[in-house]
Amino acid sequence: xxxxxxxxxxxxxxxHINDSEVTPEAVFKDRRNIVKALxxxxxxxxxxxxxxxxxxxxxxxxxxxKNFVTQPLAFTKDTNYANDEIVTPxxxxxxxxxxxxxxxxxxxxxxxSQEFQVEPWSLVIDGEVERPxxxxxxxxxxxxxxxxxxxxxxxxxxxxxxxPWLGFPLATLLKRAGVTSKGKYVAFExxxxxxxxxxxxxxxxxxxxxxxxxxxLTIAEAxxxxxxxxxxxxxxxxxxxxxxxxxxxxxxxYGFKSIKSVVRIRVTSQRPPTSWNQLAANEYGFYANVNPGxxxxxxxxxxxxxIAEGGLFSAKxxxxxxxxxxxxxxxxxxxxxxxxKNF
Amino acid sequence: MRLTNKHLFxxxxxxxxxxxxxxxxxxxxxxTDEAGGDPVQYIIHYTGIGALNTLLIxxxxxxIAKRFKQGVLVQTRRLIGLYVFAYATLHLAAFISxxxxxxxxxxxTETVKRPYILVxxxxxxxxxxxxxxxxxxIKRNMGKRWQKLHNSVYVVALLVPLHFIxxxxxxxxxxxxxxxxTALLLWARKDQLKRIFSR
Ligand code: HEM
Numbered sequence: 001x002x003x004x005x006x007x008x009x010x011x012x013x014x015x016h017i018n019d020s021e022v023t024p025e026a027v028f029k030d031r032r033n034i035v036k037a038l039x040x041x042x043x044x045x046x047x048x049x050x051x052x053x054x055x056x057x058x059x060x061x062x063x064x065x066k067n068f069v070t071q072p073l074a075f076t077k078d079t080n081y082a083n084d085e086i087v088t089p090x091x092x093x094x095x096x097x098x099x100x101x102x103x104x105x106x107x108x109x110x111x112x113s114q115e116f117q118v119e120p121w122s123l124v125i126d127g128e129v130e131r132p133x134x135x136x137x138x139x140x141x142x143x144x145x146x147x148x149x150x151x152x153x154x155x156x157x158x159x160x161x162x163x164p165w166l167g168f169p170l171a172t173l174l175k176r177a178g179v180t181s182k183g184k185y186v187a188f189e190x191x192x193x194x195x196x197x198x199x200x201x202x203x204x205x206x207x208x209x210x211x212x213x214x215x216x217l218t219i220a221e222a223x224x225x226x227x228x229x230x231x232x233x234x235x236x237x238x239x240x241x242x243x244x245x246x247x248x249x250x251x252x253x254y255g256f257k258s259i260k261s262v263v264r265i266r267v268t269s270q271r272p273p274t275s276w277n278q279l280a281a282n283e284y285g286f287y288a289n290v291n292p293g294x295x296x297x298x299x300x301x302x303x304x305x306x307i308a309e310g311g312l313f314s315a316k317x318x319x320x321x322x323x324x325x326x327x328x329x330x331x332x333x334x335x336x337x338x339x340x341k342n343f
Numbered sequence: 344m345r346l347t348n349k350h351l352f353x354x355x356x357x358x359x360x361x362x363x364x365x366x367x368x369x370x371x372x373x374x375t376d377e378a379g380g381d382p383v384q385y386i387i388h389y390t391g392i393g394a395l396n397t398l399l400i401x402x403x404x405x406x407i408a409k410r411f412k413q414g415v416l417v418q419t420r421r422l423i424g425l426y427v428f429a430y431a432t433l434h435l436a437a438f439i440s441x442x443x444x445x446x447x448x449x450x451x452t453e454t455v456k457r458p459y460i461l462v463x464x465x466x467x468x469x470x471x472x473x474x475x476x477x478x479x480x481i482k483r484n485m486g487k488r489w490q491k492l493h494n495s496v497y498v499v500a501l502l503v504p505l506h507f508i509x510x511x512x513x514x515x516x517x518x519x520x521x522x523x524x525t526a527l528l529l530w531a532r533k534d535q536l537k538r539i540f541s542r
Binding site: 089091092093094095096104105106107110157159203204207208209279280283295297298299300302303305307312313315316317 | 373376378379380381382383384385388440441442443444446449452453456457459509510512513514515516517
């Protein structure tokens with residue numbers, strides 16, 4: 001079957017964000033008028049709830065959408081870890097997100113997070129370390145040397161993107177803190193702030209996850225050079241829907257491991273609980289390495305829908321690679337481990 | 344007031360409008376990026392929920408007709424039922440074309456391997472059978488068997504919420520509400536259902 005897939009997607013195109021990708025205000029207003037002209041107000045019961053919310057949104061008196069303001073970031077090194085595959089356009093990377101803290105639909109995070117406060121921020125690195133560290137918002141960009149890394153991102157839901165991240169290896173941070181001999185795992189925690197994160201306040205919006213969201217890695221995984229703390233994408237600081245101001249990126253694991261808006265990194269001696277694994281251990285393992293040979297109980301992981309450029313029908317289904325194509329760098333971490341059992 | 348055929352005409356016109364406007368809205372939302380940067384899942388959910396909502400509205404018709412003694416209302420059921428089928432067809436088409444990108448072998452293996460897809464498929468096949476037999480000429484030819492076949496709409500009403508709750512990752516509140524609503528609507532005609540199933 002797999003030889004029928006489109007191989008590669010090998011075409012390097014220079015990307016840049018231009019303002020035309022952002023919906024101009026005039027179009028936005030036009031859109032409202034179209035919807036008004038259709039007399040959509042009375043549709044009511046026959047409409048899906050999400051669509052209803054949109055309509056109410058459109059009818060609510062000129063509540064202009066405020067966009068979160070991102071900052072340009074400088075970086076010293078630029079490495080492409082994605083074989084020159086086509087980079088997913090900025091507007092798709094920032095409007096198709098899983099971040100249940102801001103709602104469960106793919107577009108909810110971009111819609112509900114634009115007023116998210118990232119300053120001041122405090123990220124604590126503690127636990128089994130010699131020198132606990134607390135980093136503030138400015139420290140991420142001032143104390144750390146930023147580099148750009150283009151990684152594939154494979155969601156457990158069988159879609160994928162290619163994203164140019166800005167940040168630094170997690171190992172740099174952990175080395176500064178000095179992991180002690182008892183440190184065997186690293187536990188991560190997302191901000192818990194129900195006032196700012198509607199999904200944490202309301203079970204219906206939050207999709208039944210126990211908040212705060214937590215994730216974890218083994219210490220060897222955390223020290224691997226690919227394991228990255230991202231503070232930006234596409235040359236600018238992260239927008240909230242992508243995990244501002246700082247998030248984890250582990251490119252050989254399913255996306256849910258790459259925890260967003262991190263406030264705590266704790267080195268531990270025991271394997272920490274992780275959110276999706278707690279919710280459904282038979283569907284989401286602790287390791288969650290990308291593995292085409294182990295299906296999710298409800299869908300195949302053998303292939304993925306690559307979200308690249310173009311409209312609805314331009315996506316491609318491509319075969320999923322073991323470790324998301326990063327086996328050379330990480331397969332050694334799992335030698336002797338049965339990856340079918342430890343999925 | 345007793346509804347007449349003229350009212351029926353207006354009511355049907357309204358129903359066409361109410362069923363078509365959400366589709367126009369969907370097309371606009373997708374074209375203007377209002378449905379998100381990658382609207383595939385949005386479209387699948389939108390059309391799936393659209394089919395289910397329409398199905399539930401259809402199930403409300405005869406209890407309302409009975410309660411308010413408005414027999415002509417029953418004549419709107421075919422129209423609504425065909426929209427259930429239309430939304431379900433869009434839903435299935437979106438899954439095959441946008442999510443699987445016409446990878447047919449994947450479609451067949453997924454249908455066999457994933458109970459929730461199989462349940463959706465059964466529901467869709469039943470809806471398909473109901474839709475093609477809704478023509479008056481076929482209805483007449485089928486005689487008593489027509490009613491028997493069309494009683495399977497209640498099976499569809501059980502299968503779809505099951506398909507829904509089985510499909511979600513963790514967001515079980517919304518499908519649970521749908522299961523409760525469906526149970527209520529089936530409960531409202533429990534005597535009739537008893538008769539059907541004891542035969
Ligand atoms: C062969 C037939 C069918 C297939 C392959 C199919 C496939 C799917 C898929 C892939 C999903 C979304 C899973 C996800 O991304 O979370 C879904 C959800 C759903 N489907 Fe179907 N489906 C079928 C038939 C039907 C029918 C006949 C109905 C209704 C009459 C229906 C109603 C729904 C509903 C209500 C949802 C949940 C939407 C949501 O989560 O918001 N499906 N289906």
